[in-house]
Amino acid sequence: MTSRFDQKVNRRGTNSMKWDGVDQLYNGENLWPMWVADMDFPAPSEVIEAVQQEVSRGIYGYPVRSSSVDKAVQSWLKRRFDWDVEPKHLVYTSGVVPTLSQIIKLFTEPGEKVIIQPPVYYPFFKVVTNHDRKLVENPLVYDGDRYKMDLEHLKSVIDKQTKILILCSPHNPVGRVWTEQELHELAQICIEHDLLIVSDEIHCDIVFNGLKHLPTASISEEMRNRTITCMAPSKTFNLAGLQTSYAVIFNSTLRREFQKHLSQEFMNMFNSVGTVAMEAAYNEGEKWLDELISYVEDNVRFVQSFIEEHMPKIKVVHPEGTYLLWLDCTDLGMTSSERKQWLTEQAKVALSNGIVFGKEGEPFERMNLACSRETVLEGLNRLKKAYDVLT
Numbered sequence: 001m002t003s004r005f006d007q008k009v010n011r012r013g014t015n016s017m018k019w020d021g022v023d024q025l026y027n028g029e030n031l032w033p034m035w036v037a038d039m040d041f042p043a044p045s046e047v048i049e050a051v052q053q054e055v056s057r058g059i060y061g062y063p064v065r066s067s068s069v070d071k072a073v074q075s076w077l078k079r080r081f082d083w084d085v086e087p088k089h090l091v092y093t094s095g096v097v098p099t100l101s102q103i104i105k106l107f108t109e110p111g112e113k114v115i116i117q118p119p120v121y122y123p124f125f126k127v128v129t130n131h132d133r134k135l136v137e138n139p140l141v142y143d144g145d146r147y148k149m150d151l152e153h154l155k156s157v158i159d160k161q162t163k164i165l166i167l168c169s170p171h172n173p174v175g176r177v178w179t180e181q182e183l184h185e186l187a188q189i190c191i192e193h194d195l196l197i198v199s200d201e202i203h204c205d206i207v208f209n210g211l212k213h214l215p216t217a218s219i220s221e222e223m224r225n226r227t228i229t230c231m232a233p234s235k236t237f238n239l240a241g242l243q244t245s246y247a248v249i250f251n252s253t254l255r256r257e258f259q260k261h262l263s264q265e266f267m268n269m270f271n272s273v274g275t276v277a278m279e280a281a282y283n284e285g286e287k288w289l290d291e292l293i294s295y296v297e298d299n300v301r302f303v304q305s306f307i308e309e310h311m312p313k314i315k316v317v318h319p320e321g322t323y324l325l326w327l328d329c330t331d332l333g334m335t336s337s338e339r340k341q342w343l344t345e346q347a348k349v350a351l352s353n354g355i356v357f358g359k360e361g362e363p364f365e366r367m368n369l370a371c372s373r374e375t376v377l378e379g380l381n382r383l384k385k386a387y388d389v390l391t
């Protein structure tokens with residue numbers, strides 16, 4: 001049976017970073033882009049129609065926050081995560097990374113410490129160091145199969161200067177969906193040391209095989225009070241270019257401070273078209289999303305069996321969520337720069353080189369599977385051809 005996601009869309013010549021920026025960025029030619037985290041799928045038709053209607057008005061003035069968008073977000077969080085959030089807890093922002101950056105700037109002083117858990121989404125490093133805050137790394141532990149948080153190491157790196165832990169949940173790039181038990185254990189340490197938790201949950205909507213994403217702030221009253229949750233419809237519905245996101249902040253002191261800060265930085269405006277898209281996506285995109293999750297999960301299975309059969313020196317780290325696949329390339333015996341060169345020059349496939357996610361990512365590559373099966377297969381065939389020459 002064919003799926004709507006089987007349809008291939010030509011994105012070349014559309015000012016797409018993924019397709020039009022790839023050759024220049026990777027310094028190659030005719031590269032097959034399976035890197036940056038955006039999807040090759042059009043958003044749900046309901047979203048496209050709502051955006052078209054908004055755009056057809058022809059007037060793009062300053063928007064005012066609408067209660068219908070608030071309700072759409074509130075209802076989404078309740079339906080998908082059984083999470084009770086009031087409109088007053090929401091702060092609209094223009095991108096999760098800018099939100100993280102402003103949180104670090106506001107809630108820490110230069111020289112204070114912020115913890116991240118690599119291998120992790122690479123801007124987490126810069127949102128800390130760009131503001132002259134001290135980056136503290138608590139690397140995830142990999143047992144050759146699955147990743148875990150290293151809570152003993154976490155305890156050992158916290159001191160009086162440590163103020164914030166940035167959690168990636170689900171975790172890009174390793175695809176972990178943190179369990180309730182893991183979140184409780186982490187929470188205990190954060191509470192004991194009075195840390196603010198910044199929980200980046202941008203990937204929360206794409207979770208596989210019956211697993212459930214649990215918002216960090218939902219696990220206890222104490223966590224509700226010390227967590228800032230960053231969310232967006234952008235990964236879920238392919239809306240990243242519309243720069244629309246929000247923070248959920250229950251603690252009224254933190255929320256007021258953050259709102260005041262955004263206003264002082266002149267960052268309290270939001271994208272009018274983006275909020276229209278978000279409202280339509282959350283109100284009408286659920287069926288599309290459920291189909292998407294199952295399509296991506298099939299892509300994962302497809303890649304996993306292809307790699308097992310044809311490229312056994314590459315090991316797939318089984319993802320629990322996200323459309324990003326983490327490939328353990330240790331047995332290829334190349335350094336990350338050798339591998340990058342091999343991928344660009346021989347395979348002509350652009351993956352995200354694991355080292356950008358931290359030194360722990362050295363022997364890994366990240367592959368984006370939010371594309372049609374045909375696109376996946378082209379990437380795999382290119383890889384296999386180069387692999388066969390290599391081995």
Ligand SMILES: Cc1ncc(COP(=O)(O)O)c(C=O)c1O
Nearest residue numbers: 037095096097098121172200202
């Ligand atoms: C964990 C994580 N946070 C944030 C972002 C980007 O968010 P934004 O485009 O809203 O800044 C990404 C994109 O891949 C991501 O993986």
